[in-house]
Amino acid sequence: MVRPGHRPPAALPPHGGPPVRLTVAQALVRFLARQYTERDGQRRRLVAATWGIFGHGNVAGIGQALLEAGGQEMPFLQGRNEQAMVHAAVGYARQCGRLSAHAVTTSIGPGATNLVTGAALATVNRIPVLLLPGDTFATRPADPVLQQLEVPYAGDVSVNDALRPVSRYFDRITRPEALIPAALQAVRVLTDPVQTGAVTLALPQDVQAEAYDWPEEFFAERVWGVRRPRPDRRELAEAAEAVRGSARPLIVAGGGIRHSGAQAALAAFAEATGIPVASTQAGKGALRHDHPADVGGIGHTGTATADGLAREADLVIAAGTRLTDFTTASATLFRNPAVRFVGLNLDPYDAHKLAARPLVADAAEALGELLDAVAGYRVDPAYEAAYTSAKADWEARVDRAYAVPDEDEDAPPTQAQVLGLLDAVVDGTDILINAAGSLPGDLHKLWRPRSPDQYHVEYGYSCMGYEIPAAIGVALAAPGRPVWALVGDGTYLMNPTEIVTAVQEGVPIRLVILDNHGYASIGGLSGAVGGEGFGTAYRFRAADGSYGGEPLPLDLAANAASLGMAVIRTRTIGDLRKALSEARAADRPTCVYAQTRTPDTVSGPPPAQAWWDVPVAETATRASAVEAREEYDRQAAQRRRHL
Known part of the structure; x- marks a missing residue:
């Protein structure tokens, strides 16, 4: 492409053969397809696939390049939510020991900013993911263009700059030849065991489609050794x-x-x-x-x-x-x-x-x-x-939490009993995924891992909505192994859309929805810090204006079914026992839906065994907050700085 009044830059001099004329997007896809990692003699492709949702900012650039490359050179995965695509990529990379990763491409504007939460999660957890958001025109043929952020004091700022603080490496490719050093730096960071995390290459939509004469060496296979530094x-x-x-x-x-x-x-x-x-x-x-x-x-x-x-x-x-x-x-x-x-x-x-x-x-x-x-x-x-x-x-306490008395067989389960029933179904090949709500605490205290990678709880960022897309990524990295996404109702409502992707791709994830009519974890925390559970239940308003009325008539099982999942509804512990076995044997995406009951004094997880600092109001008129502050001051007095 030759811009009006613009002279194309000279190609870098070839060294090993004639230059290869490709668009920037085509060159990037070809380059990524030839990058490998190696550790302990194991060689893996670095970017095994690219997730994408297309809009005007990437459909004619990266989208066309992926189409032209074909599924063998760069496999493509169609997503439904930009944040969820990053979560899926993180799940994949973690399961691969960070030796293989996925790329994620989006359009400009909201598609790009939807990446920020996923990027933060990847960087906090130090998991490699390559982000390829579209960007506004480098040549500024019209100003502003659709979805452009106008910043009066800086003409070179776009919404993609929101990704800078959550990326371990960021570059905006405003000229074709800038891709060469940027791509090499991006791969360096992706394969660095210390610096890895989200890597962002922002791609202006006009530059994506611009052709350039690339040195053949740029597309040579490269193997990036993942270091194992020995101690001093x-x-x-x-x-x-x-x-x-x-x-x-x-x-x-x-x-x-x-x-x-x-x-x-x-x-x-x-x-x-x-x-x-x-x-x-x-x-x-x-x-x-x-x-x-x-x-x-x-x-x-x-x-x-x-x-x-x-x-x-x-x-x-x-x-x-x-x-x-x-x-x-x-x-x-x-x-x-x-x-x-x-x-x-x-x-x-x-x-x-x-x-x-x-x-x-x-x-x-x-x-x-x-x-x-x-x-x-x-x-x-x-x-x-x-x-x-x-x-x-402690193991005896776990047994008591998991136990199901004979008289409870026809009762709804506690959350701990759900974990106990699942414990009885799985073996070392199963992988459990969770990230938020009350489940991480119960799993950390109670779950008995049978293999080095069975326990997959994302608690660095504890991001609601991680579980379902991450389960897809894990299942892609570990085909044939049963993969379970465990979610509460609050987490499910945050991000169920990738169920459609699991159905489309035939990835047989197992989804367990625990419905407790609200944000149970934060509701419990609210009660402990004087917040009295304010704004945490899924209920109608009561006469006094609070959310203290009847539970909302949500049917999450019907929602999962409408997105294409096979759904097994359960009411009792006996139902749930059978449903979990059926789901584990399923060959298609399957959901087990269970309503839980509040733990009682017989069956439930042991309470927290150590403190967590959540500051309580220093002055308050409500007795609950006053009492909570007294307990807070008592616990905070035990803090220690290790010097």
């Missing part, structure tokens, strides 16, 4: 000294264990030393639930066993974790005055948290070398016996 000798020696000097050590396993594929190294370290292993949401499953050293989740949603060990630990090895407020119980969990930390992390930023002795390295490499460095060390048998006994006590 001095840092390793200091970490080993800390381990040998500890009497009550504890390992906190985070998502970095999974990303590194360090589960076997962690198991070997724990077995040799007897050090117990607690897990964050992202790290749960690093050890099987029945491994002798596994003590379950840690922090506000953790087990009594793990949290009790954390309060008395004199050494905490934070392995591949960001040490978020849920994990540290808002800086109240690690109470031993003598406690010290070793920060085993690829990212120096995380490795130094809590004034830790840093051990900046790949988790698998560092655990292997640290085990050699502490050869002969093992915790006192009394310490090992104590946490083993505490773990058995």
Whole structure:
């Protein structure tokens, strides 16, 4: 394309052959199709497919390029919601160990800004996804064009700039030749085990369709090695000294264990030393639930066993974790005055948290070398016996929460009983996905992972609406394995649209909807902090104007069926037991719908075992808020800065 009054730029001089004339969009698709990752001898295609919703900002550029490339060079997946497409891409990349990813293309304007939440989720969780939003004209033939944001003080700003703070790399391709360095930088970040996250290449719609003579070398196959940095000798020696000097050590396993594929190294370290292993949401499953050293989740949603060990630990090895407020119980969990930390992390930023002795390295490499460095060390048998006994006590509490008395067979289930019934159906091949509501807390405390990747709870961003699209991405990465998306009614209503995609693509995800007539998790939190459940129930207005009337007549099962799913309605525990087995055996997208009852004193998840800081009104006239503030001040007084 030659613009009026514009001289096409000269092509870069060819080195290995004649230049290849393609549009910018065609060149980008061809380039991406030839990028690979390699780690431990395993080679994978980096961008395995592209999700897309087309509008005037990308239909004639990226859309035409994908059509011309064909499904073999760049497979295409049709989405229904831009945010959901990113969630699906995140689910895929996480299941692939971050060694393979998806791209997502959208039109300009609202299509592009709908990416922001998904981009934030990817970056917070450090999962690679390539975003290709359309952008307004680089040549400005008319100003403004449809969906252009006019900023009086800056002519080069578009709505895509909203993606800058949630992207690990951002570039706007305003000239064809700028694609070459930008594409290479984008892939560098996507394959960087520390810096990875959302990567955005904003593509003005006129530039997408512009032709250019590309050097043939740009399309050569490239293999990007994913690094496994080994620990520094001095840092390793200091970490080993800390381990040998500890009497009550504890390992906190985070998502970095999974990303590194360090589960076997962690198991070997724990077995040799007897050090117990607690897990964050992202790290749960690093050890099987029945491994002798596994003590379950840690922090506000953790087990009594793990949290009790954390309060008395004199050494905490934070392995591949960001040490978020849920994990540290808002800086109240690690109470031993003598406690010290070793920060085993690829990212120096995380490795130094809590004034830790840093051990900046790949988790698998560092655990292997640290085990050699502490050869002969093992915790006192009394310490090992104590946490083993505490773990058995907790497992008995899980059994009680899961239990279904004979007289309850015809009653609606509690949420904990739903998990117990599912526990009885699945095996190590199943994958469970959740992100928000009250389920993450119950799962972290109660679920018994049978495989390293069974537990898939996105709690870095805890984004309502993640589960269904992520289940599609996971199922694409793990074909043939049963994949379950567990959602409450509030989460379901946020983002059910990708059910259509699952039906279209024949991806047999299993969806479990737990209907409790509102935002149960935040409703419970509201009650605890003096908010009295205000604005959290799905009910009609009562005579006093509050939402205290009858439950809304929502039929979420009918909604899922209208989108193409097979739906199994349940009323009782007996119904649900049969429905879960039927859904697991299904070969098409299937929904199990269950209305839950409020947990009672016999069956329900144990309460929180550690605090979480949600500030309460300092002054109030309502008694509930006054009482909640008194409890808040009592808990907050236990906060500690580790220096």
